[in-house]
Amino acid sequence: MAKEAADVNKMPKKNPLSLQIDLQKFEKATDEEKTQAEVMSESTSFFRDGMRKLRRNPLAVFSIIVLIAIILMITVVPAVVPYSYSDIITVNGKRDKSATNMAPFTYSKMEQKYIDEGGKVFPHIMGTDELGRDYFVRVAYGTRISLLVGVFASVIVLIIGVLYGSIAGYFGGKVDLIMMRIVDIIYSLPDLLMIILLSVVLNEVLKFDGNGILARLGTNMISLFIVFGLLYWVGMARLVRGQILTIKQNEYVLAAKVSGARSSRIIRRHILPNCISVIIISAALQIPSAIFTESFLSFISLGVKAPMPSLGSLASAARSGITTYTYKLVFPAVMIGLITLAFNLLGDGLRDAFDPKLRR
Amino acid sequence: MDNNYKPNPENLVEVNDLKMYFPIKTGLLSTTPLKAVDGVSFAIKPGETLGLVGESGCGKTTVGRALIRLYKPTDGDVFFDGKRVDDRSIGALRKDMQMVFQDPYSSLNPRMTVEDIIGEPLDVHKLYSSRADRREKILHLMELVGLNAEHATRYAHEFSGGQRQRIGIARALATNPRFIVCDEAVSALDVSIQAQVINMFEDLQQKLGVAYLFIAHDLLVVHHISKRIAVMYLGKMVETADADELNENPMHPYTTSLLSAVPYPDPIVAKSSKRIILEGDVPSPLRMPSGCPFRTRCKYATEQCAAEMPKLTDRGNGHMVACWNK
Known part of the structure; x- marks a missing residue:
């Protein structure tokens, strides 16, 4: 035993009767080989890692391509096609x-x-x-309006929801209790009824003159935005609050407190970076839901003001001649389907790639 | 809080009658205090290690967190270097008191590189003159805990548990503290890694002269690293003594049963030693038994135990025990 310990580089001899592995068949690792084992794979940041996962998801890539094609269509078509959406x-x-x-x-x-x-x-x-009127241009304009409504509404939801939710979640206690009861009350209001009532009221109150984008969209759309700002942010607020409550429990937040970091630094450096992915995913999923709501409202003729088309109002108008002119329903319906499907699949792909709960 | 309490100037950290109650909702409007820590006192000298042991839920972690003021203690005094630790003084003391956390996975922010994690205390206290100085300090800390310089730009999820714990220790050392609370700092690690990390703690103590409050539930580990050991049961301290004294001559019945559960690597010794298995469960801290909290499971319990909580009394050589019968 002592002899072997003295010469560590020499492998012990095997007893011919032993069933153990013959250690003399092995070689000692050199120092160079030892360091090789310590070399780790290339360092990847969270964002790059997520993007790589997103690129490997065929459905997400496909929906990105579809969305880019749609955005190209709505920007190029009105410029290239020599017809206007409102003129015969x-x-x-x-x-x-x-x-x-x-x-x-x-x-x-x-x-x-x-x-x-x-x-x-x-x-x-x-x-x-x-x-x-040329239907292609009208569908392109309708898509433009629907996308605009979707993105704009989800931006409103994002801003209000994140602010409200993070205040409630970070400060907790009584602040959280009161803020969340307000959310519960808003949650219980019937949103479609609110849109209908608001657009009736706003039609009387708001008057948009001239040819601005607000005037062309009409009061129905404005009331839709207002209702999104008033009602639809509650889901986002709950989500953000929940995220912040869980992240707050993590020991790295405590460690930052022990280091002496102030609340602002903790929110900025530790809490927001860790819930931003969930926020982005849910904002991406909010867009198709807003588009769908807009289409539905236009379908029951509470949407954009004529002659401005939206996908929903085009589909609604096509309903009357559905047996003779089926294509008039097919085109806007396919567009609505493509947009909502692409955003939903992209949202799912984003979640798979970025959600920390699905990692590791 | 006792405004007249005078800390001993020899002690770096002194805790006197620390109480930490959490309000628990028991009805629609009523709350009951959960007495997580109920009157704990101890002292740590500069460069010394105090081990704090006890089973899960006995309030060890709460003591550490209240001490470092992550919680606001319900009552009691904490002194650091002769100065009272309260909401006003803690800002200046943060640099001197640090903490190593239990879970090496949740104690490192997954969105930050190792460099930024270790550099955070430096950033907060502005302890560097330039970017190059910051980088140099971080690399020095990494070397101190045995991490390679090329790991600086990596993210926490790329490391193993032991390496992560080293990152956490480097962060705690960044401000050059005089006192570190190690909250179950090795409990989540493999036994072989535990040994590495514990030896590192000892090396760092020799090099830098930091004092530790070493919280753990493994008596062998605590015995290895500590000069003194304190045993907690249900928020109260039942016995404190020098590490060897406690190991050889445990007095409190709870300590003896804890020691009998320590596994020995020698099968002959292990066979001959008798395990004392406690009966019953730990009482709920919401419904604490009267008098001594351990009396419900103690074979020596008498009527006196139910009537009154025994005080920690010195039985010679600083061996303090809170028990009527021993």
Whole structure:
């Protein structure tokens, strides 16, 4: 025993009767080999790691591509297609009254005549509606409005919800109790009824003159935003509060307190970075729900003011001729489906990639 | 709080009659105090280690946290270096009192690099003159706890439990404290890693002269590192003595049963030693038994035990026991 300890680099001899492994078949690791074992994989930040996971998720990548294509469409189409969403098609400066309810890629008599004479007419990719307006442009504008409503509403929800939730969660105690009871009360209000009542009231109170974006959207949309600001943030507030309550319990927050860090530093450096992913995911999932609400309201004609189209109002208008002009319902419905599906899948992908609870 | 209490100037940390009650809702409007810590006193000299043992839920962690003022104690005095620790003085004392946490997974922020985690106390107290100085100080701390310099830019989740605990220790050492509360600092680690970390604690004590309050439930570990050991049961201190004295001559029946549960690596010794198995469960701290809290499980219990809580009394050589019968 003492002999072996004296010469550690020599492997002990194996007893021929022993069933143990013959240690002389092994070699001592050199110092270089020992350090090699300590080398770790490349350091990855949380964000980069999440992005890598997101890129590996085919559904998320697909929905990002779809969303980029839709955004490209709504920015490029109104600039390229020579029709406007509100005006009846004109051929060579004259109104074309025969160009109503046309099927995709067909031309009216006036247009056909003009083409025969050597003129150029931009094709109606999705046909025209019952007043003779190009449907493709209207769908593009409708998508633009729906997306705008979705993003804007979820930004409102994000700001109010995060502020309210983080105040309630961080300070806790009585502040939390009172703030959360207010949330409970708001939660119990019927939101659609509130939108309907508010838009009726706001129609009387608010008057938007001129051609600004607010005037064109109409009071219904304004009341929709207001209702989102008043009612829909409660879900986000609850989520953020819950997150902050759990993060507050972590020992690294205590460690920061022991280090002498102030509340502002603890919120900034420790609490917000650890719940930001959950906030972003839930904001991404809020967008399709807002779009869906807007479409629904437009469908029951509480949405945007005519002639401004939205996907919901287009679908609603298409309902009357559903048997004859099915394509008029199909196009906006497919757009609503694509947008909500893409945002939902993207939200799921974001959650899989960034949610700390699903990691490790 | 006793305003007339005078701390002994020899002690770095002195705790006198510390009480920490948490209000627990027991009805619609009524609350009952949960007496997590009920009248605990002890003292730690500079560069010394006090081990604090006891089973789960006996208030060890609460003592550590109230001491470092993560909780506001209900009553009692804490002195550091002769100065009373309260809401006003704690800001200046934070630099001198640090803490190492139990869970190496939740005590490091997953969104921060090792460099930023260790550098946080430096940032808070502005203990560096330039970025280069900060970096140098952090690398020095990492070397002190046995981490490689190339680990500085990594995130906590890339490390093993032992390495994470070393990061936590480096953070505690960043402000050059004189006193560190080690709250179950090795309990979550493997036995082999425990030994490494404990030896490191001892080396650091020799190098830097820090005092530890070493909280643990493993008597062997505590005996190895501590000069003195204090045993807690249900929020009260039942016995304190020098480490060897407590090990060889335990007086309180609770301490003897704790010691009998320590596993020995020698099978012959292990066979010959008899385990004292306590009957019953720990009473709920919400419904504490009258008098001595241990009387419900104690085979020596008498009527006197039920009537009055025994005081910690010196039985020679600073061996203090709170028991009527021993």
